[in-house]
Amino acid sequence: MPNTSAATAATARPTGPGDDLIPRHPADDLPLPDAVLDEIAARLAAGAEVVGLGESTRFSRETFAVRDQLFRRLVREHGFRALAVQDHAVAAAALDAYANGGPGSAASALAGAWKPWRTAEMAAALEWVRAFNREHPDDPVRIFGVRPAEAGPADYDAVLAFVRVAAPELSAPVAAHLEPVRTAHEMAEHVQRARGVHPGRPFAEHARDALALVEPLPGADRPGGAAERMRLIVQFHERSVAGRGSYAGEAELWAGVVADFRRRTGLRVVYWDGIGHTVAAGAVLGLASERGAQATVGSVLRERYGAGYVSAAIGFHHGDLGVVTVPAPTADLVDARLGEGAPAARWLDLREEDVRRRWDGPAKVRVVSGVYTPERDAAEHLAVASLAAAFDVLLHLRRATAAHWLP
Incomplete structure (x- = not known):
């Protein structure tokens, strides 16, 4: 046959x-x-x-x-x-x-x-x-x-640009949280861990800390604004293989x-x-x-x-x-x-x-x-x-x- x-x-x-x-x-x-x-x-x-x-x-x-x-x-x-x-x-x-x-x-x-x-x-x-x-x-x-719909690289750029204007003193702390985690869009966090190049701290934790800094800022809560984008970034990392602790997907x-x-x-x-x-x-x-x-x-x-x-x-x-x-x-x-x-x-x-x-x-x-x-x-x-x-x-x-x- x-x-x-x-x-x-x-x-x-x-x-x-x-x-x-x-x-x-x-x-x-x-x-x-x-x-x-x-x-x-x-x-x-x-x-x-x-x-x-x-x-x-x-x-x-x-x-x-x-x-x-x-x-x-x-x-x-x-x-x-x-x-x-x-x-x-x-x-x-x-x-x-x-x-x-x-x-x-x-x-x-x-x-x-x-x-x-x-x-x-x-x-x-x-x-x-x-x-x-x-x-x-x-x-x-x-x-x-x-x-x-998920966060993308443009969301990180928009958040950082907003913070530079709204609260320049927070630019460095927010960037310190976002720059490591945005690498997951090129190499997933669980792959980084498997290859030994992960910086250490879970990306979802970094994202949540960045949200806590950005969310209270004046103007951050406007539709499509920095707070909304940050919540998408948090969601992206929480729903990732590493964030869920599972390969099975949703x-x-x-x-x-x-x-x-x-x-x-x-x-x-x-x-x-x-x-x-x-x-x-x-x-x-x-x-x-x-x-x-x-x-x-x-x-x-x-x-x-x-x-x-x-x-x-x-x-x-x-x-x-x-x-x-x-x-x-x-x-x-x-x-x-x-x-x-x-x-x-x-x-x-x-x-x-x-x-x-x-x-x-x-x-x-x-x-x-x-x-x-x-x-x-x-x-x-x-x-x-x-x-x-x-x-x-x-x-x-x-x-x-x-x-x-x-x-």
């Missing part, structure tokens, strides 16, 4: 504009023929209201390309017209504006986006959506973020944003995120196993939509991701079993009875996040009680290479 065997290597033709943003279009390197991608997309689309396309890493051009190619097919051939991304509402609105004919470039639209999205591969995907929308002005693709909130968009617009949605969020069942993160199984965005969507939420996981066996070289997976990971026989690519539809019978059961799936290190590879995984309950489709690539970061 085609979905249980290694896919034969083939060169896929470029499928949209923006291909010149990187030396070669990602699809050129995929060991998945067009016909296979067509079949997978058709299976994902059948009866689906929301399709979660999750990657095991955000640093690979190949896993991103698989997701992008499936998304394009879901749009072109199956009528999906919305893309949900893990970013806050304002950043995603900039992507949507550009995709629907706004000024600037894909790179400038991505300038305020969450750092993992600021790649040439994402820029090419955005260019493709823009071209599709130009050709389908009455039936465009919309892009939205699953997170509420599953109910993010899933609610997806469901509300679907309800308001009637559009079928493709949701791009890491597998730790798209997984359709509660999961245990290996780096936080003491917390037990956590609800995920995908598990909440599965409760809401049943089989109408379809979850696909896109993983890989090994590769140099630029930020880290990932070794072959340990034997207890599903990734190792998927890589048996060294196929260039393999995919499984776990909803098929014979496939489910051979593959279902408790499982661990590798996750390569921003805090990943090969030294603790054994802990860098997602554990689920049932592989078939967690994912409807698995796609596995033998080798991954680094995504191309935008300047």
